[in-house]
Amino acid sequence: MSMHTPSGGTGDEPEVMMDINTTPLIDVMLVLLIMLIITIPIQMHAVKMNLPVGTPPPAAPPPVVQIDIDAAGAVRWDGTKLDSRRDLERHMANVAARAEQPELHLQPDKLAPYGAVAEVLAAAQREGATKIGVVGDESDAQ
Structure with a gap:
């Protein structure tokens, strides 16, 4: 906020500036900030844990x-050709029923129809197989 008022006198008088000088205010604030930072004690949080030996x-x-x-x-x-969708679902049900599910690595050919890949993923979801990943061929990546 500033206000500039023209002088009513002759042209020899300097014009009156009605600006607030903020430099001392900034200097005082910086000194107070530095003092605050210096006086704050460093917080040391320690969590005691019993780690295995x-x-x-x-x-x-x-x-x-x-x-x-x-x-x-x-x-x-695993190298054995499945004849029908029912065989696929039976295998997926066996995998889902195990206590520790094996990882299913799905590796489709780059020319494989999307419907076949979606059918395998849908069968895994329906039967409850949760550890499934799609393996890609990085040699085709650009």
Whole structure:
């Protein structure tokens, strides 16, 4: 906020400036801020935990089931060709019923019909198989 008023006198007088000088105010605020930062004690939060001692047991890799879909849409379960949708659902139900579900690695051919891939994913969802991943071919990526 400033106000500039013209002088009513001769041209020899300097014009009156009615601006607030904020430089001292800023200097005081910076000094107060620095003092506040210096005087605040450093907070040290410590959480006491009982950590296990020794080497952890080796983790066994989870079992893996390979599901391949070729260009014609045929589904292979660990290399064995499945004849019908009912076989696929039976295999998915067996996987979902296990206490520790194996990982399902779905690897469709790049020319495989989308309907075949969607059918496998839908069967996994219907039967309750939760550990499924689509394996891609990185050699075709650009």
